[in-house]
Amino acid sequence: MKRTKGLTAALTAVTGLVACAGLIGCAGPEAEAKPETAVPDRFYSQQLDWKACGDPKLDEAGAQCADVTVPLNYAEPEGATLTVAISRIAATDPARKHGVMLSNPGGPGGAGLDFMVDVGKAMTPDVRASYDLIGMDPRGIGRSSRIQCHWPVGMGLRSAGVDAAAFAESAAAQADLAARCATEEAARLPYITTRNTARDMDVIRGIFGVDRISYYGTSYGTYLGAVYTQMFPDRSDRIVLDSAADPDNYGTVGMMQAMGPANEAALDLWADWVAARDGEYHFGTDRAQVRGAVQDLIRQAADKPIRLGEYEVDDHWLPLVLFVGLDSPQQYGMLAGQIRTLADAAAGKPVELDETLNATLGYALKARPEDNSPQMAVLCGDVAAPRDPAFYLRNVEAARATQPVFGPFSNNITPCAFWAPPAEPATQVRNSVPALIVQSTGDTRTAYDGAVALHRDMSASRLVTLKDVPIHWIFGRYENACAYSAVNTYFRDGTLPAEDVTCRAD
Known part of the structure; x- marks a missing residue:
């Protein structure tokens, strides 16, 4: 494995990241609600x-x-x-x-x-x-x-990966994204809200x-x-x-967690669809075989990131490809082709990177054409997120049994854990x-x-x-x-x- 830290060591490393929160305005209570100011x-x-x-x-x-x-x-x-x-x-x-x-x-x-x-x-x-x-x-x-945070990657959402050491990597990366936004956009971030x-x-x-x-x-x-x-x-x-x-x-906790079971259910439907076309995609002839092939590919990407042109796809990013493709049954064929391409690349076979996969990986890994830091500006500016990395790791580990592919994605830590508190309380909708x-x-x-x-x-x-x-x-x-x-x-x-x-x- 490329990562060797155990659970305790990983938690110790990640917990130290919270200290950076004070540098980017995380300390202090959230603001109380204020009456609306008259707009000229x-x-x-x-x-x-x-x-x-x-x-x-x-x-x-x-x-x-x-x-x-x-x-x-x-x-x-x-x-x-x-x-x-x-x-x-x-x-x-x-x-x-x-x-x-x-x-x-x-x-x-x-x-x-x-x-x-x-x-x-x-x-x-x-x-x-x-x-x-x-x-x-x-x-x-x-x-x-x-908002221009100049991130080295495109997305503030990624999977926690296959183990605690992978989670520690993820948390360090998310803290870095938050710090970049605070450095580049400190004056505007509090006001980019819903x-x-x-x-x-x-x-x-x-x-x-x-x-x-x-x-x-x-x-x-x-x-x-x-x-x-x-x-x-x-x-x-x-x-x-x-x-x-x-x-x-x-927000980045409850709303994300709700995506886990829904995406696992959609993955089942996609796996059925792919299994019925094994002659084309070669992942197996039933749901369990297709799912097993996907999970094996994620573990393989953790051991050795999949090289695909200019991209290296590891266990943090491969679940994101699945997430992007599963939001419509009209995309099942597109997604099956993408995963076949990644599997072939992992096996050392020559592959061609199609336009759809290039677009997903370019946006996620290369911030092309621009990073998605405005997404985190809104989410983190709207609702405060828990600060303790151990909270996220516990949720990730608890979800693995029933959500082996998307539990680590939907429960992972985000840049919001290292963000300044919202300038206003979250809105309660009751009308x-x-x-x-x-x-x-x-x-x-x-x-x-x-x-x-x-x-x-x-x-x-x-x-x-x-x-x-x-x-x-x-x-x-x-x-x-x-x-x-x-x-x-x-x-x-x-x-x-x-x-x-x-x-x-x-």
């Missing part, structure tokens, strides 16, 4: 300079883009400012226009300027006629005064001169949408939350704002139980359940007549279903 009218009344977006996808859709100026810190609105980039695809029939629809594609950390191009294609013509569709790169992301993005959305609402905004969000975007309804309930119109996060479980929640039972990113919890927290909501499909993000990605009809009906006339709805794959 000049932010709400600013005139936008609409221009071509300079992006082929947006330009082809006829979108225009503009920059919105918002306070860096809403508690000090006369201080420093940020730029938030937005796009607008105009309603196709201004005479029938109902209003303005904002959006978010998830992440957190996802740039959303072009998001509504895809979502708009799932809308019926009468819905498209009714809304100006607004894409947005949230603060600190994409074109919106992007609550501030919700405030930015309300500034955008004011700029458009409307009393209320409609909204479509998926994945993390459901949390942002829910937070907006909590902070601005009287300014929320028709709200659709697709593939929903549990706001009480949001009666009407909303439509859409969720698949097999979702691997935001587990189904989270949508049920959000449905309970938003007492006037309705839940549309897509049964027995392991898909994340439905409307605009996974065509389903039942779910699409519910969303389009709500956006068209504001009518929620009389009761919760259960849909099945077409």
Whole structure:
């Protein structure tokens, strides 16, 4: 094995990392809630300079883009400012226009300027006629005064690996990522949060001169949408939350832990699919054989990282390839080909790196085109994470028996363990704002139980359940007549279903 530290030695090494927390602002209690500060009218009344977006996808859709100026810190609105980039695809029939629809594609950390191009294609013509569709790169992301931590890798999420020594490596790497962000972005990090993005959305609402905004969000975007309804309930119109996060479980611990069982279940389905095609992929003829081949490959990568072109894929990163591929059954063939390529490379066979695997590894290992530090800026800025590395290692080890592939990933330590405390308490969502929640039972990113919890927290909501499909993000990605009809009906006339709805794959 390349790692020889035992459990005690690894814990001792990792625990020392917490000492760096004081250097990056981890010491001290979290801030208490403060009343909202009045935002000067000049932010709400600013005139936008609409221009071509300079992006082929947006330009082809006829979108225009503009920059919105918002306070860096809403508690000090006369201080420093940020730029938030937005796009607008105009309603196709201004005479029938109902209003303005904002959006978010998830992440957190996802740039959303072009998001509504895809979502708009799932809308019926009468819905498209009714809304100006607004894409947005949230603060600190994409074109919106992007956070730049200059990480040596792309991702702040990775597996803990196969043993305690691998976990110690992982924890050291995560502490380094947090320290880099603190060094590069200390002045802005406290304000790259969901609550501030919700405030930015309300500034955008004011700029458009409307009393209320409609909204479509998926994945993390459901949390942002829910937070907006909590902070601005009287300014929320028709709200659709697709593939929903549990706001009480949001963050890098509970939300991540919920991904473990969901991804193991999806891995079972994928293994069945691959086993039925053993003549093509050669991993075995039943679920157990395919799973065994995957787990053997992870152990092999721990002994000797798999060399694939410019990449070295070890036990920290191989589970991430699986995680990326398992969020849609439409990707099963793509993922099987990727794992076959990695297995062949591990065996010393000549391989070709396809575009999809190159994209995943380039983003994760090489920060190409940019690192995903804005994701951690939002997650760590929203919710405090436990500081003690032993907490994470105990959870990793406890999960291995039932979650051999994803337990070490979904329970691993993240940069949030070494981050400054949030500037504001986490938002508790409890309201009666009407909303439509859409969720698949097999979702691997935001587990189904989270949508049920959000449905309970938003007492006037309705839940549309897509049964027995392991898909994340439905409307605009996974065509389903039942779910699409519910969303389009709500956006068209504001009518929620009389009761919760259960849909099945077409």
